[in-house]
Amino acid sequence: MVMNQFLILAAFLFCTGVYGVLVRRNGVLVLMSVELMLNAVNLNLVAFSARLQEVSGQVFALFVITIAAAEVALALAVILATFRIRGRIDLDDAETESSPVPHTAGADER
Amino acid sequence: MVAQNVAFWIVAVAMALAAIGVVRTRNVVHAALYLVVVLAGVAAQYILLGAEFVAWVQVLIYIGAVVILFLFGIMLTRTPMGGDSEFDNNQRFPAAVAAVFLLGVLVTLLVDAFGREKIELDAGVLATGSSAAVGDAIFRQYVVPFEVVSMLLLAALVGAVVIARRD
Numbered sequence: 001m002v003m004n005q006f007l008i009l010a011a012f013l014f015c016t017g018v019y020g021v022l023v024r025r026n027g028v029l030v031l032m033s034v035e036l037m038l039n040a041v042n043l044n045l046v047a048f049s050a051r052l053q054e055v056s057g058q059v060f061a062l063f064v065i066t067i068a069a070a071e072v073a074l075a076l077a078v079i080l081a082t083f084r085i086r087g088r089i090d091l092d093d094a095e096t097e098s099s100p101v102p103h104t105a106g107a108d109e110r
Numbered sequence: 111m112v113a114q115n116v117a118f119w120i121v122a123v124a125m126a127l128a129a130i131g132v133v134r135t136r137n138v139v140h141a142a143l144y145l146v147v148v149l150a151g152v153a154a155q156y157i158l159l160g161a162e163f164v165a166w167v168q169v170l171i172y173i174g175a176v177v178i179l180f181l182f183g184i185m186l187t188r189t190p191m192g193g194d195s196e197f198d199n200n201q202r203f204p205a206a207v208a209a210v211f212l213l214g215v216l217v218t219l220l221v222d223a224f225g226r227e228k229i230e231l232d233a234g235v236l237a238t239g240s241s242a243a244v245g246d247a248i249f250r251q252y253v254v255p256f257e258v259v260s261m262l263l264l265a266a267l268v269g270a271v272v273i274a275r276r277d
Binding site: 015050 | 115187
């Protein structure tokens with residue numbers, strides 16, 4: 001197996017994730033694209049670990065998996081909180097003074 | 111070597127098509143399922159590289175927990191699951207150009223830098239990826255980052271509960 005086939009596959013996954021992050025409007029779908037990018041990086045790390053017969057690459061990949069899981073949990077919590085306030089998650093909702101985002105009636109008032 | 115190459119290409123093509131499906135589909139649940147295919151494919155590639163422990167952790171954590179989290183997030187935010195929703199902003203063409211350009215740069219760099227270096231699945235590589243070797247490294251060389259990551263997980267847990275609770 002040529003090492004480059006793994007690295008180029010990882011590059012393709014990464015660029016697909018980049019396209020997803022730039023294009024998708026829904027927060028959950030952007031998170032999925034970020035997961036694509038993280039998996040591409042992990043594949044790179046493990047491929048190099050196999051090439052150089054160094055276990056450090058796989059340990060790094062394990063840490064990335066752990067941190068990615070924590071990140072998804074937190075990001076979804078933020079998305080949930082945003083949904084409760086606004087009634088929808090649309091990343092194109094940039095709320096400014098001149099164009100406020102309508103808040104749902106009966107949203108959680110603190 | 112032939113069997114491994116055939117397996118690699120089958121899994122790689124499936125992963126590539128599923129990755130495009132994640133970012134292009136109009137059905138959000140289908141996007142989550144395509145993501146499962148990509149994650150499973152990555153686990154298969156780890157096995158092809160001899161990293162058995164990381165492959166199992168990938169299946170367990172990513173497919174077994176992260177995707178479930180995504181599905182819950184889709185459900186709780188009442189994302190339209192009808193199957194024909196418009197989830198893209200109007201930047202499709204510039205984003206595609208940027209992604210293709212980035213891919214071109216990366217592939218050129220990789221081909222130039224690594225040429226045709228090979229990975230042989232010999233005993234050395236398999237020993238490197240065994241659970242014993244990975245566990246040894248985590249609890250000897252990398253024990254401090256391991257403990258710090260445990261703290262981070264605790265902080266993430268508490269933070270997620272605080273942010274998402276309704277009071």
